[in-house]
C-alpha cells in the first residue's frame with residue numbers, strides 16, 4: 001500500500017501497543033489519518049511522519065489495544081434497564097413495599113391507561129423473599145397496565161390490565177398459552193408470566209420514541225466508557241428498533257459500530273417474520289456498511305443460565321425436578337438452520353444448555369452436508385453456548401461454528417452456576433476447550449444481564465472468579481490475557497465478516513482504539529478489574545476521555 005505519511009492527523013507514542021496481529025506483536029507507536037490506521041511501529045519512525053498539525057498523545061507506557069467488540073449487547077434493552085424505564089434493581093428497591101411506592105409515584109405522572117414499566121427485581125434479594133404479584137400491582141395501579149420484569153428478563157409480572165392487553169382475563173385463558181407460562185395460584189391468576197408468554201405480553205407494552213432514544217443514549221455512553229467500539233445487537237423490540245438503531249448510527253448519537261441480528265425479544269413469530277422477510281426479499285448477511293450492518297438470522301431455543309431455565313441433557317444438580325425451557329424442537333431447529341444456510345446467510349440461535357447446543361450442532365451438520373459452505377463463508381454462530389462437552393466442541397470445530405461466550409457472567413453468577421450445574425462447570429463457557437479445538441470464540445456481555453465493562457469480560461475469561469464470593473468457578477477453562485483480548489477483538493470482527501477492516505491494530509484498518517491506564521499484559525491478571533479505560537477512539541475520533 002502506498003500511503004502518504006507526511007501529515008498524520010493523530011499519533012500515539014511511547015505506548016505498549018497490543019496489535020493483535022497474526023504474530024501478537026507489540027509496537028510503540030501508531031499513526032492515524034482520517035479514520036484509518038496508517039502507521040504501526042517505533043517512536044523513531046513515527047517522528048518522521050508527524051508535523052506541527054499532528055495531535056500527539058504521549059501514552060507514557062500505557063497500553064493501546066484495538067477497540068473491543070462486544071458480540072452480544074442489547075443496546076435498547078440495557079438502556080431501558082439503565083434508567084430509561086423505572087429501575088427497581090436491588091438496592092434501589094429493597095422490598096415489595098418500596099416497589100409499590102415507586103409505582104404509586106409513577107401513576108401520578110402517567111395518563112390513565114398508559115403503561116408503567118419496571119425492570120430488575122430479584123425475589124431472592126427482596127425483604128419479603130417472594131415474587132411481586134398481581135395484587136401488589138393492582139393495589140397501587142388499578143387504572144394503568146403494569147409490567148414488572150424480573151432482572152433475568154425471562155419472567156414478567158403484570159397487573160390485571162397488563163394481562164388483559166394480551167387477552168389473559170381469567171385462569172381459563174392461561175390454557176391457551178404454554179405449560180406453566182401463565183402462573184395460576186389457588187384458582188387465580190397470580191400475574192406472573194414466563195418466557196414465550198412473557199415475551200408475547202411484552203409486545204403489547206408501549207414504548208415512546210423518546211424512551212427508545214433515551215435508552216440508546218445511555219447505552220452509547222456506557223459502551224464508550226467501557227472501551228467497546230462495536231456491538232453485535234442480538235435483538236430488541238421488533239422492527240421499530242432496527243429503524244431507530246439505524247437512525248442513531250447515521251445521526252451519530254450512537255457511536256459504536258453495529259452488527260444487527262434479526263431477532264425480536266417479543267417471541268418466535270416476530271423473529272421468524274423478521275428473518276423470513278429479509279431472506280425472501282433476497283437480502284443477505286452483511287447488508288449495510290461499517291457503521292451499521294444487518295448480520296445474522298437469529299432465533300431462540302431455550303431459557304437462561306441463571307434462572308436456571310436452560311435446556312440441559314441431564315437435570316440441574318441442585319434441583320432435578322426443575323424443568324428447563326425448550327421452545328424449538330430438534331427437527332424444527334435443523335430445518336430452520338437449513339433454510340438460513342441455503343440462502344447464504346449467517347445463522348445463530350440463543351442456545352444455552354447442552355441439549356439446545358446439541359440441536360444447533362446437529363442442525364448445522366445436516367445443513368452443511370446438504371449445502372456445503374466453508375467456515376469462513378458461513379461463520380455460523382451459537383449465542384451463549386454455555387454448556388458443552390468435548391464431543392460438541394469437536395463437532396463445532398469441524399464446521400468452524402463460532403461460540404459466543406458471556407464471560408462476564410462468571411464474575412457475577414459463577415457460584416450459582418457451580419450449584420446448578422455441578423461438574424458441568426468445567427464445560428461452562430468453555431473458552432479453553434474452544435481455543436484448543438481451533439475454534440474462534442467471541443465475547444459478549446448480554447447487557448442488560450451483565451454490564452459491558454471490557455475489564456469484567458476479560459476477568460471472566462482469564463480468572464473465572466465470582467467477584468461476590470471469591471470462588472474460582474471452572475478453573476480448567478481459564479485462558480490467558482492475550483487469548484482473551486484476541487477473542488474480544490479480532491475474533492469479534494471475524495464473527496461479523498469484518499476482520500479485514502477492524503479487530504487489530506494494522507495499517508489500513510479502521511482507527512478504533514482503546515487506551516488503558518495500566519499495562520494489561522504485565523499486571524497480575526486478577527487485578528484486571530482495577531484497570532481503567534483512559535480513551536476510546538472510534539473511526540479516528542476520540543469519543544471518550546476519562547476525567548482524572
Ligand SMILES: [Zn+2]
Nearest residue numbers: 072074234446
Ligand atoms: Zn441476549
